Amino acid sequence: MFCYQCEQTTRSPAGIGCTSEPGTCGKDEATAGLQDILTHLMKGIAQYARRARAMGVADRRTDDFIFYGLFTTLTNVNFTATRFVHLIQEASKRRERIKLLYEEAAREQGKTPEILSGPALFQPADSLEQLLRQAPSVAINADVEHLGSDVIGARALILYGMKGVAAYAQHARVLGYQSDEVDAQAEEILDYLASNPTDLDEMLEESLEVGRLNLKVMELLDVANTDSFGAQEITSVRISPIQGKAILVSGHDLHDLKQILEQTKDQGINVYTHGEMLPANAYPLLKAYPHLAGNLGGAWQDQQREFADFPGPIVMTSNCIIEPGRSYKNRIFTLGPVGWPGVRHIDNGDFTPVIQAAKALPGFTADAKEQRITIGFGHHTLLGVADKIVDAVKHGDIRHFFLVGGCDGVSPARNYFTEVADNAPADSVVMTLGCGKYRFNKHEFGDIGGIPRLLDIGQCNDAHSAIRVAGALAEAFNCGVNDLPLSIMLSWFEQKATAIHLSLLALGIKGIKLGPTLPAYLTPTLVQKLQSRFDLDLDLIGEAQADLQTALAHT
Ligand code: FSO
Ligand code: SF4
Incomplete structure (x- = not known):
């Protein structure tokens, strides 16, 4: 192979x-x-x-x-x-x-x-x-x-x-x-x-x-x-469990989540999101379901521990599935394109087996201490407060924007992205998307004049929102996106991130820092050609502190 x-x-x-x-x-x-x-x-x-x-x-x-x-x-x-x-x-x-x-x-x-x-x-x-x-x-x-x-x-x-x-x-x-x-x-x-x-x-x-x-x-x-499902809106999401039967839904497919919410209505079962499904909690027509109880756990690479601890069935709607542990292999289900040998696959839209499993399993026996995070900063939300953001930049309250987005993974080199987010100065805003954010999205970032310093734009595909917001800021300041006080640190793992990276390159966006490594298929010749022939930046991440200083020097 x-x-x-x-x-x-x-x-x-x-x-x-x-x-x-x-x-x-x-x-x-x-x-x-x-x-x-x-x-x-x-x-x-x-x-x-x-x-x-x-x-x-x-x-x-x-x-x-x-x-x-x-x-x-x-x-x-x-x-x-x-x-x-x-x-x-x-x-x-x-x-x-x-x-x-x-x-x-x-x-x-x-x-x-x-x-x-x-x-x-x-x-x-x-x-x-x-x-x-x-x-x-x-x-x-x-x-x-x-x-x-x-x-x-x-x-x-x-x-x-x-x-x-x-x-x-x-x-x-x-x-x-x-x-x-x-x-x-x-x-x-x-x-x-x-x-x-x-x-x-x-x-x-x-x-x-x-x-x-x-x-x-x-x-x-x-x-x-x-x-x-309506436009994402600013939402405080519970990230700790509540007492009761439970189903965990992971992956990206909002349509699947909606089917599960519909079929579990009035069944006394709480539905939690996991991984890239977190932004679902910000969509009005999904959060309208009272049994959408919040988000549990973090990024995909932690699933073996998190799923083992979850007291109910788990549904994988898309990537990223990894080998199910023995303790939960009989209570994890796959949908659509997803599959793992020996794991039950639902291909007819009927979630009865999942509901039966939820009822048979213990669920959470008590409420955990309440913990929450704020999400829902898609382009509708951000463009709705664009005037406020532009004013904050003009008054010098916001000096710089960092887009720290993309995938998570096991490599310790990914701590770079946490370091950048955590050490971004107090007069800067960190926008994030994808599952890489789980490394820092529970940290305290505070706000700048009511604008939260950490803005969760959504799933990795919501890079589209980030591009719209950058375009609107460039228009407001009458400059190009590359002239904005904006730095992009992109963590990649799989092929969707490759597509997003290609989109950013195709837009001519400069200075993107990609990590934790460059893709193995990008040979030195290809990197060199992309840089010289196409005038594109293809920069590997460096040291977080040094990259932060360089970024801020261009503010
Ligand atoms: Fe992550 Fe997996 Fe969104 Fe990817 S869950 S790694 S790029 O599939 O999809 O960020
Ligand atoms: Fe799996 Fe990635 Fe290796 Fe391919 S390159 S076999 S997707 S780990």
């Missing part, structure tokens, strides 16, 4: 990438290989879908499948090899269907259908054994000896960015939000990858195209969330 899509990838003097099972995340060789085949088939589907669209045939179910399929291959989403065997079979059928639609449309228009090659023709084997024999030929690094690590790395950057895009697109689609423009562009980019590109400059330009696509998708998801 070979996988180097996330920050946890093995880096040793002998080379980079998880090359033997299990990968650092727990992925086995079979799952890794099957994910590679599925990803390859998605490119084949896109080859036909793009051409069918050019003939006026846009098939939404095909695009639904592309996004869903790619989402299953993200880091910490699905570890169940058998699910991938089924997905591969389905991908093959869907590719045949869109191929037929394309060929029919071409003939109807008096044109000869193109004979495609590469992923369009790849025939997956029937048995698991044979599939695993095919897998190395479609792995991301299959041609590395021939093409070199720069070409493979540039292809990886595009592909991994697209996986992040797919996850966000899928969250929007389950709420009924889709865009033909997004679907068409996704097909184009995957079709481009299917052509086995080798020109580094062209591929880096295409990776920025992925960033631009991701901006549209994050905006779509923001509209989907806001239309469905």
Whole structure:
């Protein structure tokens, strides 16, 4: 196996990438290989879908499948090899269907259908054994000896960015939000990858195209969330348990949470959010459920301890799942793209098994001491008080803004982000998003003239909000975003963060500090090219104190 899509990838003097099972995340060789085949088939589907669209045939179910399929291959989403065997079979059928639609449309228009090659023709084997024999030929690094690590790395950057895009697109689609423009562009980019590109400059330009696509998708998801649940509002969320039966819902999918809240109504069960689901507590139509009792626990990497201690069932709606401990394996459930071997999967929207488990388990036997944090600073909230913020900057009360956002993870080097947030001066504001915030979101930050110094913007996809706010501030000060007293420290872990990083780069935002490491697929040549040819900053985090001083020197 070979996988180097996330920050946890093995880096040793002998080379980079998880090359033997299990990968650092727990992925086995079979799952890794099957994910590679599925990803390859998605490119084949896109080859036909793009051409069918050019003939006026846009098939939404095909695009639904592309996004869903790619989402299953993200880091910490699905570890169940058998699910991938089924997905591969389905991908093959869907590719045949869109191929037929394309060929029919071409003939109807008096044109000869193109004979495609590469992923369009790849025939997956029937048995698991044979599939695993095919897998190395479609792995991301299959041609590395021939093409070199720069070409493979540039292809990886595009592909991994697209996986992040797919996850966000899928969250929007389950709420009924889709865009033909997004679907068409996704097909184009995957079709481009299917052509086995080798020109580094062209591929880096295409990776920025992925960033631009991701901006549209994050905006779509923001509209989907806001239309469905109202705009996030400032909310004090309880972060300690109350007595009673309990369900814990983790991941990012607000639609799943809403279904669970609806089905647990009047059942005497409290529903708590976990991890990236925290911002759900700030959406009016979700917090209207009186049994949405708050948020428990922190970021994904702490789940084994937190889930073991939780006295009820746990539901994973998306990443980041890690190997369930024996003490809770029989009371954790997966949904949608998520999977772990031997863990119960709910695919029909009926949460009866979860409710039954909640009733059978003890729940919390007493109220814990009340603890709260304040969240809900999406762009609607922040733009609603933009005048106040602009005045505070003009009067010198706010000297600097720090956006300390992104993912968390196990690496101790991630303490950098805590250090930056904690040591940001009293006349600065820290905006945050993603699960990296759990390292510092219970610390005391105080306020500046009533504006809290720590502003939790939401999930990682709410980077869209941060971009809107930065744009509005730039407008108010009649300058560019790069001229604002704003520093961005971005912690990355998996492919959604890659998509966000590409979005920020595509917007031409300078001075982003990325950490705790640079992605392994970004070779020195690619970094150098992004810096020189595209005039982009690709800076690794340094020492927190030194980076803070440098940032403030530009205030
Ligand atoms: Fe975190 Fe996991 Fe939002 Fe990621 S829970 S790491 S980028 O999936 O999604 O920040
Ligand atoms: Fe390794 Fe990350 Fe791939 Fe898992 S997802 S196998 S940790 S690179």
